[in-house]
Amino acid sequence: MKPTFSVASSSRRGFALGGIAFALMLSAGTLAPLAQAADPLAVGILIPGSKSDKGWMESGYDGLVAAQKAHGDKIKVQMIENINYADMEQALTNLASKNKLVIGVGGQTQAAVMKVAKRFPNTRFSIVGGNKAEDMPNVAGYDVKQAEIAFVAGAAAAMLSKNGAVSYVGGMEIPSIVNAGKEFGNGAKYVNPKIKYFENYTGDFDNVAKAKEATLAAIAQGADVHYHILNLGLRGMEQAAKEKGTKVVGSYTDRCGTDALYPAYSITGVGYQVQYAIDEAVKGSWKAGYKPFGLAMGPKASDMVVCGASPEVTKKLEEIKKDILGGKIKVLEG
Structure with a gap:
């Protein structure tokens, strides 16, 4: 199933939530305790840069597309891309209020994720490029090493x-x-x-x-x-x-x-980690805490x-x- 795009990218001059639909509707799995079996898992993903940058952000986006292909209509994804650093907390708050799993692509999202996660204890957060930080029961940090x-x-x-x-x-x-x-x-x-x-x-x-x-x-x-x-x-x-x-x-x-x-x-393995977060949520085996990837996790990582x-x-x-x-x-x- 091909993803359908309905995305309004935010301007780097500012991020206004009111009335603007930042939505990328895909499909994928169920985070067992947080969704009914028949419902798609609601996933929010913040890609701070451009999804076509030929680098980190594009790799993360490729992982998102791969997850869609793997899980079909079992997930529904809202994506926010291309925002200012100062607007990350607001963007993540928007995602956390509507989704059961929120993924921040890039270590630059970590500080904002840690703040927002405290206000949304029933939402899971995964940081792709996260480092060791304060242990929180609803935050996973994936270290690309x-x-x-x-x-x-x-x-x-x-x-x-x-x-x-x-x-x-x-x-x-x-x-x-x-x-x-x-x-x-x-x-x-x-x-x-x-x-x-x-x-x-x-x-x-x-x-x-x-x-x-x-x-x-x-x-x-x-x-x-x-x-x-x-x-x-x-x-x-x-x-x-x-x-x-x-x-x-x-x-x-x-x-x-x-x-x-x-x-x-x-x-x-930026995209590999994005897909990993979604796969784990779909299987109901998502875990909080710091997880190193790097060479030990194989050539995809x-x-x-x-x-x-x-x-x-x-x-x-x-x-x-x-x-x-x-x-x-x-x-x-x-």
């Missing part, structure tokens, strides 16, 4: 670099994003101790101009392979890389063969793909992943 796969991405970038210089651009300077940046640099140095590494933050996941400026600055210093944790800001990195003939290691989803600009992709990789590159990356899982290589949280 970006720092883990960022280390592997750094190793891949170092092997792909011809200049011996790589760069990273993050959005908001919050712990999980900063830790991922540090581990990307550590991964690059792990395979090439002499590599040059440039790290920058724009303060905004969606600012195209700042992301381009940061990437151009790194290119001017020799960086020829770039990594990111950005949403729409990725377009700025792409513009800089295309103009200067450098490459980008993509994030979140394997899209090998679709764009020559990208020689590799890290997989962080976390992986590194170098397009057309040589056996030597593949072997090296597999060794690094194994050493992270075994504790030989220790990485930061986040």
Whole structure:
């Protein structure tokens, strides 16, 4: 069954609930204690950025679509996308008042989720990209462990670099994003101790101009392979890389063969976690609390793909992943 879209995206200049229908009607399962067996499970999902950003938000949206295909008319979903950070609490309040499961896509939703969840004790909340926080009986935090796969991405970038210089651009300077940046640099140095590494933050996941400026600055210093944790800001990195003939290691989803600009992709399972939250609610096995994903949860949750990789590159990356899982290589949280 194909999802029918009836969505009015909010403006980033402000979020007004009154009279505006933010609805994406899909279908999927029943959270046993909270819905009658014959009723669809009401799911609300907040995607703060654009669902077509080629990054985190699009990956989350893909997971939502996958859940719809899996569960059909057993769920009904209301989606709010593309809002200001300051408006998240209001958006989540709107979702919590109408749904039994609410999903916040991105660690930037965590603070608002924790506030709103206290006012809606009978609503379940799942945070995709959540970190360890206050234990609440109705909140689940799913940690993608970006720092883990960022280390592997750094190793891949170092092997792909011809200049011996790589760069990273993050959005908001919050712990999980900063830790991922540090581990990307550590991964690059792990395979090439002499590599040059440039790290920058724009303060905004969606600012195209700042992301381009940061990437151009790194290119001017020799960086020829770039990594990111950005949403729409990725377009700025792409513009800089295309103009200067450098490459980008993509994030979140394997899209090998679709764009020559990208020689590799890290997989962080954002969509996998969205689908996981819905699947668990449908089965009646949803649980509150912190849950780490990352490499330990398998390739759908976390992986590194170098397009057309040589056996030597593949072997090296597999060794690094194994050493992270075994504790030989220790990485930061986040």
